[in-house]
Amino acid sequence: MNPRPDHEERRRQIAEALLRIADTQGLQSASMRAVATEAGVSLRLVQYYFESKQGLLLDALTRLGAQLQARMARWIEAAGTPPTPRGTVTAVLSCILPTDPESRRITRTYAAYYALVLGDPEVLEKHGAQQPRILEAFLTKQLRAAQQAGQISPAKDPDTTAAGLLAMVNGLGSSVLAGQRTGEDALAILTRHLDELFLTP
Amino acid sequence: MNPRPDHEERRRQIAEALLRIADTQGLQSASMRAVATEAGVSLRLVQYYFESKQGLLLDALTRLGAQLQARMARWIEAAGTPPTPRGTVTAVLSCILPTDPESRRITRTYAAYYALVLGDPEVLEKHGAQQPRILEAFLTKQLRAAQQAGQISPAKDPDTTAAGLLAMVNGLGSSVLAGQRTGEDALAILTRHLDELFLTP
DNA sequence: CATGGCGTGATACAGATGTATCATGCGAAT
């Protein structure tokens, strides 16, 4: 009955159950028992495959980050070959906005983690601040390339522009989650700003 | 010993105790008992002055909103008389960034409420989406005025620009709370963008 | 076949949490 189950697969199954709860009901509803039920396993199993709740939360957060990264890679590739700076920048920024079910799920789940992460400076450094920094550096590089290709005004500072764009997308995402506007509206606002930034289409 | 205590004052005292906890330890640490202790009153009093915990949370959130609004009014006024569009816009946007103790407190506390509010669509409509909408409309009006005064390129769309700026400030605030950059850095980025937006100082 | 360790279920436990209950005191109105 039990041909030595696949640990990693089990862990994935349970962690994704947590992410599903975090997405739909928030992290405060993600008790060990709730996760177990959602994953269709017993409470004991959740305990068995993860030492503690914090371990589970962290593992799930790591997986969430990987999902976002995979999505971004997919969008960058779909932006066309060979990759142009403008296409890459547009892909990276717009793939974060909650415009389709997957991005809505990812964004909402990140939002559920937000308060939790802010309270734990240690987790913050590992998951919260690292990835944005890398992303921002990547964006800066793309913008600088576009600028050297004459597609962006020389007056612009790539660092400042990248930081501004990333922050804007973040804020736009929040406003969508808050029901202030639709994902399409947010995307339109982003597109408009990119149109003004790039001199050539 | 008890000359008919001032209800409103009591409620304020308790609600601010909650906000203090939300700021420093997050909302998940804001139990009724913790709030009572922080406020220096008995658990029973917290129950007495607020029907339920949800009532307390909502009341405190309302007060937080009022505090932010008051801060904004103060910053707008301090921007100089008579108020110029650029001064007003700069004041509104920069007063949201976590650059001083008060704004850090307000921003952190809002962040603590963020996940909670997202899960409750009813509260969302009343507190979460209303205020930003008003603020965005106000910003749009100021930008349009500046545009008609020739201080902003006619090519800009005030609506889009206002939404983008507000979202950017929101995102910058998040990045500061996440420890990705300092409040001064965030303010510098905002200033840089405003310098590019406005044709005249 | 024996045996030991891994996987899993049932259950226990201690603590926290929101809320309710009971009782008492004090001040004001009658």
Next chain:
DNA sequence: ATTCGCATGATACATCTGTATCACGCCATG
């Protein structure tokens, strides 16, 4: 002076939470 109602303290209660314990069955290895 009596009475009524607001204010407050002490305590109880049911529930939920993370975690720990105990026991049993299955598999592979000796």
